[in-house]
Amino acid sequence: MIIKTENINSFKQKALHWALTFDTCCYMDSHDFITPYSKFDTIIAVGRKTSVKANAGNAFKQLAAFRAANTGWVMGFLGYDLKNEIEALQSQNTDHLSFPDLYFFVPQIIATIKGDAVEITGNDTDSWQEIENFDPVLNTNLNPVSFQQRFTRDEYTDTVEQIKSHIVRGDIYVTNFCQEFFSEHTEIDPLHVYNKLRAISPTPFSSFFKWDGNYIICASPERFLAKRGNKIISQPIKGTARRDNNAAVDQNLINELRNHPKELQENVMIVDLVRNDLTRSAVPGTVETEELYGIQSFAQVHQMVSTVVCDKREDLSDVEAIKKTFPMGSMTGAPKVSAMTLMEHYERSKRGAYSGAIGYFSPDGDFDFNVVIRSLLYNSVSKYLSFHVGSAITYHADAEKEYEECLLKAKAIFEVFDTDKQA
Incomplete structure (x- = not known):
C-alpha cells in the first residue's frame, strides 16, 4: 500500500511516537542526506513476529539460519564484541x-x-489510520543527568602516549581508542532524548532502536556496509574537524581537514584495511576505491569519508560477507587483530x-548497516545510561x-x- 502525504515530517513524528507503543521497534532516518547509494529516506519497523538473540560463540551462524528462514524484512544490530567469535579475542571490561x-x-508492520x-x-x-490519528504527547522536560567518565583527561592523554609507544615498536599503525561516559540510577524519556539529539x-544514519526495555539512541553519520544488487559498499570515516558559524572560517576548516597530514594518514590506513577486508568477499579484481578523502559536513562536524566497493x-551469503568485514575498520585500527587486542587492554569498559x-x-x-557512534545506550531496567x-x-x-576531538x-x-563537560 503506497500513500502520499502532504506533510511528511508530521507523519514521521506521529509514526515514531506510534512505534514506541510496540514492544519492539526500529526507526531509521536519513534526514534528507542523499548519496548515490541512498535507497529510503526513512524506515519504520514495529512489532515482533519472531526474533533471534545471541552472544559471541555461534551468533553469526544463528543469524544466517534466521535470515535463511525469514527472507523478507529483518531488522537488528550487531555488537562490537562479536569480534570474539570472529577472532581469538575476549572482552573482560566493565559492562553495565x-x-x-x-x-x-522480523517486524509485524514496516513503513x-x-x-x-x-x-x-x-x-x-x-x-495508516492509526498513525494519522495518533496524537503524540510531546515531553519537553529532561531529568538532570550528570555523566561520569572512565578516564580523567590526564589518564586519557597518558594512555594515548602508551598506545603511541606500541606504534613506535611496530605493533600497530593506527587504532581507535575509546572512552565511556556514563550515568547510573538515571531515568530518561528515550524518545524525547532521540528527538532532541x-x-x-541530524545525520544520514540516525536510528532509534527499542527492544525488551533497552534502547539505542543513535546519531551516526557513518555507513558500515551496504549491498545494492551484487555490489557491496563500505564508507569509512576517519578525519574530523569542528564546524564554525562564520562561512569563511568554516570553509578554511574544511581545507585544513582535507590537507592535514595526520587526518589523511589515518583515513588512507583505514581505507587500505577496508579494501583488504572486502577482498575476502569480493569477486577477484573488483575491489576499488570510488572516492578517497571526500568531505561531508554535518551540523556539529566536518568528516573525511572514503568509499570502497x-x-x-x-x-557467499550476505551474513558471511558482513562477518568477513566485521567489526568495521574505522572503529578498530590496523593491523586489525592487534589493534583490537590492545584496545581491550587499554580501554576500561566493554564497547557492546x-x-x-x-x-x-x-x-x-x-x-x-550503519556504524553505532555518537549514540546513547540505555537499559531502562537497571537505569544505566552510557555513551x-x-x-x-x-x-x-x-x-x-x-x-x-572526543x-x-x-x-x-x-x-x-x-551539560557542559570539559573535564
Whole structure:
C-alpha cells in the first residue's frame, strides 16, 4: 500500500511516537542526506513476529539460519564484541548494559518513506489510520543527568602516549581508542532524548532502536556496509574537524581537514584495511576505491569519508560477507587483530553495541548497516545510561588534541542534556 502525504515530517513524528507503543521497534532516518547509494529516506519497523538473540560463540551462524528462514524484512544490530567469535579475542571490561551481542527481529508492520510517498506492509490500512490519528504527547522536560567518565583527561592523554609507544615498536599503525561516559540510577524519556539529539545533530544514519526495555539512541553519520544488487559498499570515516558559524572560517576548516597530514594518514590506513577486508568477499579484481578523502559536513562536524566497493562472490551469503568485514575498520585500527587486542587492554569498559552496527536485510536481497557512534545506550531496567567516544591514534597524534576531538564528538549529546563537560 503506497500513500502520499502532504506533510511528511508530521507523519514521521506521529509514526515514531506510534512505534514506541510496540514492544519492539526500529526507526531509521536519513534526514534528507542523499548519496548515490541512498535507497529510503526513512524506515519504520514495529512489532515482533519472531526474533533471534545471541552472544559471541555461534551468533553469526544463528543469524544466517534466521535470515535463511525469514527472507523478507529483518531488522537488528550487531555488537562490537562479536569480534570474539570472529577472532581469538575476549572482552573482560566493565559492562553495565547487559545488551546481547546480536539481536534481530522480523517486524509485524514496516513503513518505508521516499520523498512524500509512504509504503506500508502488514495491516496496511489500519496502520495508516492509526498513525494519522495518533496524537503524540510531546515531553519537553529532561531529568538532570550528570555523566561520569572512565578516564580523567590526564589518564586519557597518558594512555594515548602508551598506545603511541606500541606504534613506535611496530605493533600497530593506527587504532581507535575509546572512552565511556556514563550515568547510573538515571531515568530518561528515550524518545524525547532521540528527538532532541536529532534536532541538534541530524545525520544520514540516525536510528532509534527499542527492544525488551533497552534502547539505542543513535546519531551516526557513518555507513558500515551496504549491498545494492551484487555490489557491496563500505564508507569509512576517519578525519574530523569542528564546524564554525562564520562561512569563511568554516570553509578554511574544511581545507585544513582535507590537507592535514595526520587526518589523511589515518583515513588512507583505514581505507587500505577496508579494501583488504572486502577482498575476502569480493569477486577477484573488483575491489576499488570510488572516492578517497571526500568531505561531508554535518551540523556539529566536518568528516573525511572514503568509499570502497566490490562485487560480492556468488558463493557467499550476505551474513558471511558482513562477518568477513566485521567489526568495521574505522572503529578498530590496523593491523586489525592487534589493534583490537590492545584496545581491550587499554580501554576500561566493554564497547557492546557501540562500534557495532544497526541495519536491515530487505526482501529484494539488499542490506544496509550503519556504524553505532555518537549514540546513547540505555537499559531502562537497571537505569544505566552510557555513551562512548573515540579518536584515531597514529604516530603523529597529539594526545591533548585527541581528547578534545572526543569532546567535540560528544558535543551534541552534552547539548541534549544541557551539560557542559570539559573535564
